[in-house]
Amino acid sequence: MEVVILPDHAAIAAVAADAIEALVRLKPNAVLGLATGSSPLGVYDDLADRHHAVGLSFAGVHGFALDEYVGLPVGHKESYREVIRREFTDRIDIHPDNVHSPDGAAEDIPAACAAFEAAIRVVGGVDLQLLGVGTDGHIGFNEPGSSLASRTRIKSLTDQTRKDNARFFDGVDEVPHHVVTQGLGTIMDARHVVLIATGAQKATAVHDFVEGPVAALCAASILQMHPHATVLIDEAAASGLKLADYYRHTYANKPPWQGI
Numbered sequence: 001m002e003v004v005i006l007p008d009h010a011a012i013a014a015v016a017a018d019a020i021e022a023l024v025r026l027k028p029n030a031v032l033g034l035a036t037g038s039s040p041l042g043v044y045d046d047l048a049d050r051h052h053a054v055g056l057s058f059a060g061v062h063g064f065a066l067d068e069y070v071g072l073p074v075g076h077k078e079s080y081r082e083v084i085r086r087e088f089t090d091r092i093d094i095h096p097d098n099v100h101s102p103d104g105a106a107e108d109i110p111a112a113c114a115a116f117e118a119a120i121r122v123v124g125g126v127d128l129q130l131l132g133v134g135t136d137g138h139i140g141f142n143e144p145g146s147s148l149a150s151r152t153r154i155k156s157l158t159d160q161t162r163k164d165n166a167r168f169f170d171g172v173d174e175v176p177h178h179v180v181t182q183g184l185g186t187i188m189d190a191r192h193v194v195l196i197a198t199g200a201q202k203a204t205a206v207h208d209f210v211e212g213p214v215a216a217l218c219a220a221s222i223l224q225m226h227p228h229a230t231v232l233i234d235e236a237a238a239s240g241l242k243l244a245d246y247y248r249h250t251y252a253n254k255p256p257w258q259g260i
C-alpha cells in the first residue's frame with residue numbers, strides 16, 4: 001500500500017486524474033470503478049476539464065459505480081446512478097450504455113447483483129477503482145463486519161453512516177437503510193485501487209485501515225492485501241499515522257517515471 005500525503009484536495013485530485021489520464025491514453029477501452037461521496041468530486045472536475053481543454057477522450061471507456069441505495073425511486077437526485085451521471089459521466093464523452101450501476105430498484109436484488117458482477121467480468125475487470133472511505137472504515141457500502149471476500153450484494157447501513165450521509169437528504173430519516181454495494185472481493189479484483197480521504201474526521205479511519213490489523217471491523221483494511229493500492233490523503237486525514245514521515249520521504253524520493 002502506498003500512502004501519499006498531499007497539501008490539499010486539488011493536489012490529490014490532480015494526482016488521481018494523472019493516473020486515470022495515463023491509463024486511458026494507454027488503454028482507450030479502460031474500465032473505471034467510480035465512487036460517489038464528496039472525496040472523488042475533485043477528480044471528476046479535473047477529468048472533465050482535461051476532456052474539454054485537451055480532448056482527453058473517454059469514448060471507449062466503461063464505468064462501474066461502486067454502490068447504490070435501495071428503495072429510492074428511479075431518477076431520485078441522490079441515487080448514486082444520478083450522482084455519477086451529474087458529477088462525471090454527463091460531462092465527458094463516455095457512452096451512456098457503458099456506465100453501469102448496481103440496481104437498487106430491481107425486483108430481484110440478488111439476480112441484479114449477479115448480473116452486475118457478470119457485466120464487470122465481460123469487459124475484462126476494473127482497471128482502476130476510485131474509492132472514498134467512511135468514518136467507520138467502510139469502502140463502497142461495506143460496513144464493519146462485511147466479509148472480506150464478499151461480492152456485490154445487499155447491505156444494511158449503520159446509524160453512523162446514515163447520519164454521515166444525511167447531509168445529502170432532508171434529514172437522517174430520509175436516508176435509506178439498505179444499499180447494494182460491490183463486495184470487498186469485488187473491489188480487491190480491481191487492478192489498481194486509489195482511495196482518497198481528506199479532513200480530520202477521516203483520521204481515525206485512515207489510521208485504522210492503513211496501520212491497524214486487517215479485520216472485517218474496518219473493511220478498508222483489506223486493501224493492505226492488495227498488490228497495487230494507493231492512498232491519497234491530506235495532512236488532516238494523515239494526522240493519526242505513525243509512519244507519516246516515512247510515507248512523505250518515500251513519495252518525495254520516488255523516481256518520477258513510477259507514477260502511482
Ligand code: GLP
Nearest residue numbers: 036037038039132133134140141
Ligand atoms: C458513502 C459512499 C462511500 C464513500 C463514503 C465517504 O458512504 N458509499 O463510497 O466513500 O460515503 O463519503 P465522503 O467522500 O463524502 O466522505
